[in-house]
Each structure stands twice: as structure tokens, then as C-alpha cells.
Amino acid sequence: MTPxxxxxxxxxxxxxxxxxxxxDPYEDPRLSADERAADLVARMSLEEKCGLMFQTVIEVGEEGELLEAPGRISKSPTTTxxxxxxxxxxxVHAIRSARQAAVWNNNLQALAAQTPHGVPVTVSTDPRHAFVENTxxxxxxxxxxxxxxxxxxxAIDDVETVRRFADVARQEYRAVGIRAALHPQIDLATEPRWGRQAQTLGQDAARVAEFTAAYLQGFQGDALGPDSVACxxxxxxxGGPQKDGEDAHFPYGREQVxxxxxxxxxxxxxxxxxxxGTAAMMPYYGMPIGLERNGVPIEEVGFGYNRQIVTDLxxxxxxxxxxxxxxxxxVNDNHVGDQVLPARAWGxxxxxxxxxxxxxxDAGADQFGGEECVDLLIxxxxxxxxxxxxxDVSAHRILRVKFQLGxxxxxxxxxxxxxxxxxxxQFRAEGERAQARSLTVVQNRPTRDADHPVLPLSGAGRRVYVEGxxxxxxAELGEIxxxxxxxxxxxxxLGAPFEPRDDLFLEAWFHQGSLEFPPGRVYRMRRIAQQCPLVLVVNLDRPGILTPFAEFASAIVVDFGSSARAVLDVLTGRVAPEGRLPVELPRSMDAVRxxxxxxxxxxxxxxxxVHFGLELAVPAGQRADR
Known part of the structure; x- marks a missing residue:
């Protein structure tokens, strides 16, 4: 039945x-979201209400069709x-094109309209506007x-840029039917080894709070409405203070201290x-160890199971x-192919x-992430x-957001x-300019044959050795x-260093372990610097130990997600880098430990x-900010 x-x-x-x-009242657009939700909850069967309390992965057909078989990660046919x-x-996971995603959304909503009360689908996504590819x-x-x-x-350290990013992302999500963002990630990046820092907004709590307000304003507006994306x-x-920096996706990283x-x-x-007014909150997997509040010990179980954290706090x-x-x-282990990831049932x-x-x-959660075991709840x-x-309490909260979103x-x-x-x-140009602005120059020295710093690179006719x-x-820099x-x-x-792991599902995608670069790489960079001035661009999805490179590199530029064009815009002075480190870069692993x-x-x-960054002295007439 199509409504x-x-x-x-x-x-x-x-x-x-x-x-x-x-x-019926729940169909009446003149009523408030709470009134409509209350009416619908009273009409729904137990099975329908329980179904609301699960959110799991779904995959998109190549041309926008619904997948009626298990996908690469999704477990069940869409109709099921x-x-x-x-x-x-x-x-939703992989999206190849805007048209594919929009057609798929419409097919999915048409299927949802065939359910007893025509409850529409809320499509959500993890961040998808940057560079990290990690399922x-x-x-x-x-x-x-x-x-x-x-x-x-x-690193740009500009609240308006955060708001503008969120507004652009909202418009793009909204256009393809994505109405819920599984972000912002506002964990404080206080542990240098933690593998989930790239999507955070740094370590400074007061500044992250300001960024959070701007982020929510860009996505949700002053209040949730038909043009909003719910965050x-x-x-x-x-989730930042993970013991030894190990991530709580995995059994060895379950402790938060x-x-x-x-x-x-x-x-x-x-x-x-x-x-x-964030629409939703997600507790982390971490299990607090030795934590007390107001003299009362906090139960040592994962935050999602923790009534003291979810209900009381x-x-x-x-x-x-x-x-x-x-x-x-x-709730359940995740089996993908021949790999398994245990349920994050820490404690x-x-x-x-x-x-x-x-x-x-009992802890107070409304919805089970990554699960579809509805029969268990029924x-x-x-x-x-x-x-x-x-x-009914959770069903009402969940439906209220759907009604608010229209x-x-x-x-x-x-x-x-x-x-x-x-x-x-326009959106692509704004994003690329933000990439360039975020580049952070931490070292810029004169070369052996010059009395001025190596950056910005001016003129042409040079011979350039290139890696990465x-x-x-x-090619604009000269002869390669x-x-x-x-x-x-x-x-x-260079990419940031990490220790490769691949025994558990997802593990290979996470950059964890030591922040030191392999000694052979340091040696090779030193040899290059002995033969000609070396400009290093280091992509940091978490801090790295740059101490050895600081001894011999003429310039070091830190990159938090930038295209080659954005990097060249900064290196040549077309765009002035504005980056200031949002986290400190430690001197040694001994200091980190x-x-x-x-x-x-x-x-x-x-x-x-933290907050360190150099400006580039661009010769008059050379800079042409885009």
C-alpha cells in the first residue's frame, strides 16, 4: 500500500x-511533534514499536535499487x-553518486510506506566529507x-568556518535523503595515541564547546525542522582518555581511565x-576504571550499559x-566473512x-546501534x-524526531x-579552501644557499624530487x-605512523600503537635532506613524533586532510595557511607513555x-587567495 x-x-x-x-492525529501536519508521536505510539503494535529501537547498517544498490540480499556488511535483505x-x-555506507543515493532513498521510503502505519525511514551516516576511509x-x-x-x-580555529561546513554538509545530506548525522564527534583528544582523533575537534574543552555549538547550528538550525539534519x-x-590510547572497539582497548x-x-x-538541542547522544564503548563522582564509585561497565552515566548523569x-x-x-558479536569482532560488552x-x-x-538507552535482533526485545x-x-517511552522519543524532521x-x-x-x-571550492587554510606550518628554515626561509616556494625553473x-x-614547481x-x-x-593490525574485523582500518616513524624512513629522509633542501608534508590523523625530522628538514607542514592542490596553494603562497595545532605534538614516546x-x-x-603554527611571509603581489 503506497500512501x-x-x-x-x-x-x-x-x-x-x-x-x-x-x-488521523499522527497524520495531521498542524499538530506538534509530541502530539503526533503520542497518537502513533498508541496505535502501533508491540512489533512495530520494538522495530523503532534498532538502527543498523544498510547498503545501496548500484543504480539506487534496494538490496534484497545480505551486503558486504549489512546482514539482511532490505524488505526483511x-x-x-x-x-x-x-x-548508510558506500555512496557512489548523488543520483544513486537519491533514487535509493525514494525506493526505500516507498517500501516503508507499505508498513502498517507508513513509518518513514530515517537514513543516517557517519562523517563523509573528508579523507579518512574507515568503515x-x-x-x-x-x-x-x-x-x-x-x-x-x-586547526583553522574559526567558529564560522565550522558552522559553514556544517551548513554545506546539511544541504548535501538533505538533498539525497540523509536526515541524521552520526556526528559531531566531540571527544577531547587528550591521549596522543588514540586512533579516533581525526574526526574530533581537538583537545581544548572550551574551544570544542564553541565549535560544537556552531556545528549543531549548521546541521539542525535553531530547532529541528524539515530542512534540518538531526545530530x-x-x-x-x-571517549578520549583511552588507557594507553587503545581504542574501545577492541577488547584490548576497553578501559577508559x-x-x-x-x-x-x-x-x-x-x-x-x-x-x-542535539537530537541524540551516543555513549562510547569504553569501560571507566577507578572513576568516582561525588564520592560514589561508577560501575565498571561500558558506558552504554551504565545507568549512573546515562540515566543519572x-x-x-x-x-x-x-x-x-x-x-x-x-548485544551480539559481529561476523563478517571469516572475521569476527566480539560484542563490545565490556564489563x-x-x-x-x-x-x-x-x-x-535499564541504563536508559532508546535505540540499539548496529543490531537488528528485534525478536530478542519482543x-x-x-x-x-x-x-x-x-x-513506549523510547518509541515516543524516536518518533518525535521523525515528526520534527517532517x-x-x-x-x-x-x-x-x-x-x-x-x-x-561552490561547495567544492569552499571545502578546498578550508583544506588549504587548515595546513599548519611548524618549521620553516632558510636553505644552505639562501638567507630567507624555504617557504613559500616562489619562481620556477627548479628541479624537484617528489614522493607522495x-x-x-x-609540475608547476619545476622539472621533476x-x-x-x-x-x-x-x-x-608522509602519512602518520601506526602499527598495522588485522586479526579482528575493522582492526586494519584503525591507526593505533606507537607514534614513532620507522627508523628506516627517518634514515631515508635524512639522506634526501643531505642532498637538497627537504620540505616535508605530514598527514596526521593523530599526533606523530616529528622530532627526528625537525633536525634536518628545511620545512615541515602538518596536514589534517588536504588535496594536493590545496597543499600546493599553500606551499606556493597562493593561500595563506592559518593552521594552529589543535593538539600538541610530543617530543618522544617516553613522554607520551x-x-x-x-x-x-x-x-x-x-x-x-598546542595552538602553535607559523605564518608564511608571502612577497608582495604573490599571494592571490582564492
Missing amino acids: TYLTAPDGTRFRDLNGNGVM VVRGKHLSHFN GVGFAAGPFSQWPEGLGLA TTKHFPG YPGGMFEYHLEPFREAIRR LRGELGFDGVVVTDWEL VEELSPSERMLKIL DLVRAGRVTEERI LFDDPFVDPDAAERIVGNA FRPEDV VADPAAADLALVR AAREDVPSDTGDPLFA
């Missing part, structure tokens, strides 16, 4: 979602989860405009998110009444899936272990408009040569301090 638009006797146009020919299990929240974290931009990572936005702010109460007593410091951005003390969605897979590993679900509900209700009234009134999008909006020339760039991308001994300048781009995970700028004597 039709009808006109009520008083002239009000509405979608007849249940096909009864009458404008929408009509069979009554799910209506999905985290467990976010996606590279693809057809969308491309901006620096969160750390790069923080899930994460990861409450702050506060040796410096800075728990309240990590809360500051979340307080601001609540004040600014988030809902009670901080007054949050929005949706709480857990991070992915707290409750011995509980059965049903018992984990009970503990999550069985708990029918067995009397969970009341239907408890289900999804019940019109969930469809225009594929032609999507093609015009997504990745348009395609020759055609840097294959031997640094024959070069006047070496330009090398001695630092406290929850304390910002705690590595003693860093090589480059």
Missing part, C-alpha cells in the same frame, strides 16, 4: 499513511528488515564536497551540545530528554545477549522482563536537485627529477605545543 496525499474537509493536505481515508522487522533507522568511523567524500577532517577544522553527538561522556581527575573537563562540550543531572542510541554491537562479557539488552534498557516484553510502557509529511527527494546540490562547484604526490600534481642528488628541492608527503590519558598537553616538553 496517497488527501485533503481534509478543512483544506489541510496530508499523507494517508494507514490508508483509512481519514486524517523494513517490512518484516519494522526497522526504520539505517546507517568503522567514516567515509571519504566521494560525490560530496571535501573538507579537512575535524582536526583540520579545529547524534558522540561519544558521551567523552582518568588518572588526572579530568572527568568533568571531558564533559564540557557535551553540556554545550545539550544546551544547543545525562538524563537526570544534565537534563537531556533526546534519543540515546548505543554505539554499534553491544558484562559474561551476560547473555538478552541480559545485555536488559542492562542497556521476547523480553512478552516474558514480562521489560514493560511495554518502557518501550519525514511523515514528505520523505522523498528530487534526484535532479540532488545532482545539482551535492558536490557543486603524483608528478602531474606538482628521479634522484634527490640532481634536485634543487625535495618535496615529500608518561602522560596522563585524560589531561590535555601533558607530555611535558612537546616538540610543538
